[in-house]
Amino acid sequence: MTPPIEGFSKLSKEEKIDWIAARYTDNSEETKKILKRYWNQDTRLQQLHDEFIENTISNYYLPLGIAPNFLINGKVYAMPMAIEESSVVAAASKAAKFWLERGGFKATVLGTEKIGQVHFIYQGDAQKLGDFIAAVKPTLLSDAAGITGKMERRGGGVTSISLRDRREVMDHYFQLHCTFETIDAMGANFINSCLEQFASTLQREAQGYAAFSPEEKDIEVVMSILSNYVPDCLVRAEVQCPVEALNEEKDMEPMEFAEKMVRAVAIAKAEPFRAVTHNKGIMNGVDAVVLATGNDFRAVEAGAHSFAAKEGQYSSLTHARIANGVFHFWIEIPLALGTVGGLTRLHPMVQLSLDILQNPSARELMQIVAVAGLAQNFAALRSLVTTGIQQGHMKMHLLNIVNQLEVSQEEKLALLNEFKDRPVSHRAVEAALERLRPPR
Ligand code: MEV
Numbered sequence: 001m002t003p004p005i006e007g008f009s010k011l012s013k014e015e016k017i018d019w020i021a022a023r024y025t026d027n028s029e030e031t032k033k034i035l036k037r038y039w040n041q042d043t044r045l046q047q048l049h050d051e052f053i054e055n056t057i058s059n060y061y062l063p064l065g066i067a068p069n070f071l072i073n074g075k076v077y078a079m080p081m082a083i084e085e086s087s088v089v090a091a092a093s094k095a096a097k098f099w100l101e102r103g104g105f106k107a108t109v110l111g112t113e114k115i116g117q118v119h120f121i122y123q124g125d126a127q128k129l130g131d132f133i134a135a136v137k138p139t140l141l142s143d144a145a146g147i148t149g150k151m152e153r154r155g156g157g158v159t160s161i162s163l164r165d166r167r168e169v170m171d172h173y174f175q176l177h178c179t180f181e182t183i184d185a186m187g188a189n190f191i192n193s194c195l196e197q198f199a200s201t202l203q204r205e206a207q208g209y210a211a212f213s214p215e216e217k218d219i220e221v222v223m224s225i226l227s228n229y230v231p232d233c234l235v236r237a238e239v240q241c242p243v244e245a246l247n248e249e250k251d252m253e254p255m256e257f258a259e260k261m262v263r264a265v266a267i268a269k270a271e272p273f274r275a276v277t278h279n280k281g282i283m284n285g286v287d288a289v290v291l292a293t294g295n296d297f298r299a300v301e302a303g304a305h306s307f308a309a310k311e312g313q314y315s316s317l318t319h320a321r322i323a324n325g326v327f328h329f330w331i332e333i334p335l336a337l338g339t340v341g342g343l344t345r346l347h348p349m350v351q352l353s354l355d356i357l358q359n360p361s362a363r364e365l366m367q368i369v370a371v372a373g374l375a376q377n378f379a380a381l382r383s384l385v386t387t388g389i390q391q392g393h394m395k396m397h398l399l400n401i402v403n404q405l406e407v408s409q410e411e412k413l414a415l416l417n418e419f420k421d422r423p424v425s426h427r428a429v430e431a432a433l434e435r436l437r438p439p440r
Contacts, residue, residue: 071104081288087396107367124216186338285376294343294350
């Protein structure tokens with residue numbers, strides 16, 4: 001068994017690599033070679049990446065792709081997407097082009113409220129606690145003025161502080177439930193700093209509150225943290241067209257296609273096993289743009305899935321209907337995003353992605369990302385209800401299969417050519433390669 005190590009973080013980068021290569025890999029020279037091959041030649045750029053996180057030993061690349069032709073609210077965007085899965089960018093591009101020719105996407109921000117909570121234990125009279133919170137609110141805000149000043153000058157800040165009695169879930173459990181407007185910042189650091197200040201003011205002021213008994217003065221703060229469940233930081237993206245304009249399917253009439261799409265969404269609404277995969281496909285598009293623009297995709301994932309379960313059963317994030325001969329398809333998704341702060345001005349590729357999107361505000365980015373999710377879902381459902389997903393997916397995956405087989409450039413071109421019009425599978429590609437190679 002490899003013994004644990006003390007003080008790993010204090011080792012130099014080279015020492016960390018030596019240690020991990022020697023202790024955890026079979027071929028330590030090869031490990032070191034791979035890790036160093038992925039270092040950037042520009043040492044300042046490499047140092048920037050090293051310092052994003054802790055104990056950095058190398059970089060981990062994801063491809064950055066572009067899905068062009070997204071017409072959103074009258075403006076044409078090229079969508080930067082960072083993702084490892086083949087066919088996602090192609091699907092997005094295809095959906096973008098499809099809707100470009102049918103009026104484009106419309107997107108609307110429905111709300112931008114962020115949420116954070118101070119969770120605390122108070123053993124005493126709830127009425128007295130309510131009076132205390134009402135009395136202490138101005139002090140909560142004034143104590144936090146050093147944190148909130150800059151955000152307020154930009155038009156944001158703390159928008160509400162309320163007391164929530166949660167004793168039905170745990171003895172003596174209360175919350176300060178706080179809402180925030182963070183403008184173009186995702187706002188996690190701002191919110192958490194405010195909440196920690198509120199918690200300390202709360203405890204200090206309780207000690208001096210004359211109406212409290214000694215036990216009531218001892219408010220125990222359990223934790224102060226933002227919530228990634230942001231049902232009112234919400235955006236809607238939609239497309240619509242006359243059913244007869246859905247006329248691109250080879251073997252399906254427009255009305256049959258429209259009805260199948262509506263049914264596919266209805267299944268995802270009613271059936272959690274399907275809903276999870278349906279929403280996963282949406283998140284293929286959402287995460288790729290969220291990641292390219294330096295946002296926190298784990299926060300977005302957590303928020304989106306909790307929103308999908310808000311009625312008590314996990315369900316579809318998209319909706320579809322046919323009304324008066326018009327096909328409507330839309331998504332409502334909570335998205336807490338930023339275009340300032342965090343990595344946005346630090347990571348050169350993030351800056352570039354935001355530039356490509358013409359430096360959107362956070363609200364605009366919410367709209368763009370929601371559209372990426374809707375487009376991805378449209379493309380997935382379109383394949384699923386017509387040809388099936390594998391045909392297109394395996395075509396896109398062909399390059400990955402070929403690359404795994406260690407072929408020459410000449411063999412690669414021959415294989416790509418051969419599978420232009422043939423169903424792709426790993427076995428079929430292997431067999432074709434064998435046929436290409438002269439017998440030994
Ligand atoms: C694959 O990454 C995503 C899909 O499974 C989504 C879906 O089934 O809707 C194709």
